[in-house]
Amino acid sequence: MIEAHGLARSFRARGKEIAAVRGVDLDVAAGELVGFLGPNGAGKTTTLRMLTTLLRPTAGRAVVAGRDLAADPVGVRRRIGYVAQGGGTIPESRVLEDLVMQGRMHGMGKADATAQARVVGERLDLGELLERPVKSLSGGQRRRLDIALGLVHRPDLVFLDEPTSALDPRSRANVWEHIRALRADLGTTVFLTTHYLDEADALCDRVLVIDNGEIVATGSPAELKAKVSGDLVSVGVPELALSRTAEIAGRIAGGDAVSTSDNTVEFRVPRGDLALPELLRALDAAGISTTSLRVHQPTLDDVFLTLTGRTIRDAEEAEVAA
Ligand SMILES: Nc1ncnc2c1ncn2[C@@H]1O[C@H](COP(=O)(O)OP(=O)(O)OP(=O)(O)O)[C@@H](O)[C@H]1O
Numbered sequence: 001m002i003e004a005h006g007l008a009r010s011f012r013a014r015g016k017e018i019a020a021v022r023g024v025d026l027d028v029a030a031g032e033l034v035g036f037l038g039p040n041g042a043g044k045t046t047t048l049r050m051l052t053t054l055l056r057p058t059a060g061r062a063v064v065a066g067r068d069l070a071a072d073p074v075g076v077r078r079r080i081g082y083v084a085q086g087g088g089t090i091p092e093s094r095v096l097e098d099l100v101m102q103g104r105m106h107g108m109g110k111a112d113a114t115a116q117a118r119v120v121g122e123r124l125d126l127g128e129l130l131e132r133p134v135k136s137l138s139g140g141q142r143r144r145l146d147i148a149l150g151l152v153h154r155p156d157l158v159f160l161d162e163p164t165s166a167l168d169p170r171s172r173a174n175v176w177e178h179i180r181a182l183r184a185d186l187g188t189t190v191f192l193t194t195h196y197l198d199e200a201d202a203l204c205d206r207v208l209v210i211d212n213g214e215i216v217a218t219g220s221p222a223e224l225k226a227k228v229s230g231d232l233v234s235v236g237v238p239e240l241a242l243s244r245t246a247e248i249a250g251r252i253a254g255g256d257a258v259s260t261s262d263n264t265v266e267f268r269v270p271r272g273d274l275a276l277p278e279l280l281r282a283l284d285a286a287g288i289s290t291t292s293l294r295v296h297q298p299t300l301d302d303v304f305l306t307l308t309g310r311t312i313r314d315a316e317e318a319e320v321a322a
Contacts, residue, residue, distance in 0.1 A: 001028050001029060001030045001032070001064075001065060001066075001156070001157050001189045002026050002027070002028035002051065002062065002063075002064050002065075002157070002189075002191065003026065003027055003028075003062065003063045004024060004025060004026040004027075004051065004060065004061070004062035004063075004064075004069075005025055005060055005061055005062070006023045006024075006025065006059055006060035006061070007021060007023070007024045007025075007026070007047065007050055007051075007057050007059070007060035007061075007062055008021050008022055008023050008024070008057060008058050008059040008060050008213075009021045009046050009047075009050055009055060009056075009057055009058050010058050019213055020043050020046040020213055021043040021046050021047050021050070021057075021213045022043075022212075022213040022214050023059070023060065023214070024043075024047055024060070024210070024213075024214070024215055025215070026047075026051075026062070026208070026215075028189060028191055029189075030156070030187075030189055031183065031187050031188075031189055032189055032190075032205050032206060033179070033180070033183050033189075033190045033192075033203065033204055033205045033206075034189075034190070034191050034192070034204060034205065034206045034207070034208065035192055035193070035194055035199070035200040035203065035204035035206070035207045035208070036048070036191065036192065036193040036194070036207075036208050036210060037193075037194055037195065037197070037200040037207050037208070037209050037210070037300065037304075038193075038195065038209060038210035038211055038312075039195055039211070039312045039313075039315035039316045040195060040315075040316045041316075042195075042210045042211050042212065042213070042315075043210055043212070043213040043214075044161070044193035044195075044210060045085065045161055045193065046213075047193075047210070048082075048159050048161050048191075048193055050062070050069070051064055051069070051159065051191075052064075052076075052077070052080060052082040052159055053069065053073040053076050053077050054082075057069075057070075064076045064079075064080065064157070065079035065080050065155075065156055065157045066079065067079065078106070078107075078153075079155055079156060079157065080155050080156075080157045080158065080159060081149075081150030081151050081153070081155035081157070081158035081159065082150060082158070082159045082161075083146045083147055083149065083150040083158065083159065083160045083161060083163065084146075084161050085161045085162045085165065090134065091133070091134050091135035092133065092134070092135065093133070093134055094130070094131055094132060094133055094134065095121065095126055095129050095130045095131070095132055095133075095134060095137070095145060096114075096117055096118070096121065096130040096131065098134055098145070098149065099113075099117035099120065099121060099130075099145075099148060099149060099152055100113045100114050100117045100152075102117075102149045102152045102153075103116055103117055103152040103153055106152065106153035107153075108152070108153060113152065116152050116153075116154065117130075117148075117152055118130070120148040120151045120152055121148060123148070123151075123178070123181070123182075124144040124145070124147055124148040124151075124178055125144060125174075125178070126141065126144055126145060126148060129141060138171070139166065139167055139168070139171060140167055140168070140170075140171025140172075140174060140175065143163060143164065143167060143171070143175055144174075144175065144178060146163075147160065147163065147175070147178065147179070147182075151182070151188075155188070156187075156188060156189060157188070157189040157190075157191065158182070158188055158189070158190055158191070159191050159192070160179070160190065160191070160192040160193070161192070161193050162192075162193055162194060162195070163175055163179065163192055163194075164176070164194075164196065164199060172199070176199070176202060176203050179192070179203060180203065192204075195312060195316070197299060197300040197301050197304075197312065200221065200300055201221045201299070201300055204221065205220060206218065206219065206220055207219065207220070207221055207224060207300065209224070209300075209303065209304060209307065211304070211307070211308050211315065216307045216308060217303060217307055221300060224300060224303045225297070225298045225299065225300065225302070225303060226298075227303060227306070228298035228302045228303050228306050230254070230256070230268040230269055230270045230271075230272075230298075231268065231269060231270075231271065231272030231273075231275075231295050231296065231297055231298070232266060232267075232268055232272075232295070232296050232298070232302065233249070233266065233267055233268070233269055233272050233275060233276070233279065233293075233294070233295050234264050234265070234266045234292070234293070234294040234295075234296075235249070235264065235265050235266075235279065235283075235290055235292070235293050235294075236263055236264050236290060236291035236292035236293070237263065237264075237265065237283075237288055237289075237290055237291060238263065238288075238289075238291070239263050241286075241288040242260050242263065242265060243260070244286060244288065245260075245265045245283065245288055246258050246259075246260050246265050246267075248279070248282045248283060248286060248288075249265050249267040249279065250267070251282070252267070252269060252275050252278055252279055252282070253269075253275070253278065254269050254270045254271075254275070255267050255268070255269055255275070256268045256269070263291070264292075272295030272296075272297075273295065276293070276295065280293075301313075
């Protein structure tokens with residue numbers, strides 16, 4: 001459904017060349033739900049805008065929904081849905097009106113556009129809201145309308161740019177349900193961007209991790225997490241005992257990557273459940289009492305950390321500071 005090779009885009013801003021996307025290869029099969037995960041500024045939106053014909057690549061080529069991006073951009077546009085960040089609805093119009101207009105813009109006849117607007121409205125739980133002005137919708141309802149707008153013309157492939165950004169947890173879970181149903185019921189291929197680790201984890205069959213304009217890892221969430229070996233143990237101790245605890249952690253069988261911060265020592269072990277008794281015995285023998293103890297299995301953030309040396313949050317803070 002998507003096949004891209006060496007897709008790249010740079011911008012000139014304030015006399016400087018910014019390489020936003022540096023040679024991305026993509027291969028998305030029909031019916032897949034794929035997430036493009038990376039911190040703010042990683043190049044997700046720029047890639048999406050290239051794949052949806054809104055931005056010309058500086059280099060590379062792609063076939064999207066069976067059409068060549070460069071040779072037949074109109075063909076691509078006809079076959080895809082694109083739900084941009086922030087959405088494209090007109091606040092003054094009504095929900096149904098907006099959906100019908102979207103269908104008409106894709107060349108659908110009035111009767112077909114109206115019927116299809118009702119179908120996608122129902123599908124996205126907007127059935128009761130079809131006559132409501134768009135501006136009266138809640139954040140979650142608005143995002144569902146955005147997604148519905150991307151579906152009116154029955155695309156086989158839909159691009160969602162940060163579909164749940166700025167939503168509360170309940171609305172996010174609800175939008176996830178709808179995205180899952182899209183794929184399960186209609187077989188729609190979904191390619192979404194996110195900087196939420198839990199979203200990529202919970203929703204996507206496959207995740208492409210992007211950093212600094214390059215794909216640094218690809219796989220199912222489970223495959224990616226399996227690349228980070230071992231569990232992470234965090235043990236809270238009084239400040240005076242930090243260095244002694246770090247020393248003990250380094251002596252635990254298989255203990256590795258010991259770090260200390262804010263009254264906490266963290267380290268990796270092959271199996272957290274097996275390491276804990278040994279750790280507690282050693283701390284007890286040294287007369288150190290723990291204030292907290294936690295074992296966690298690798299998350300996608302650990303994957304990002306292993307691959308890039310920083311967490312997604314750190315990467316985003318660095319982007320804001322730049
Ligand atoms: N029109 C533009 N002119 C100059 N620089 C741009 C332009 N669009 C994007 N960039 C830069 O390219 C890089 C990638 O931006 P992009 O929006 O693709 O990232 P992103 O991963 O989608 O981030 P976000 O999650 O914040 O949307 C950033 O450094 C951004 O500042």
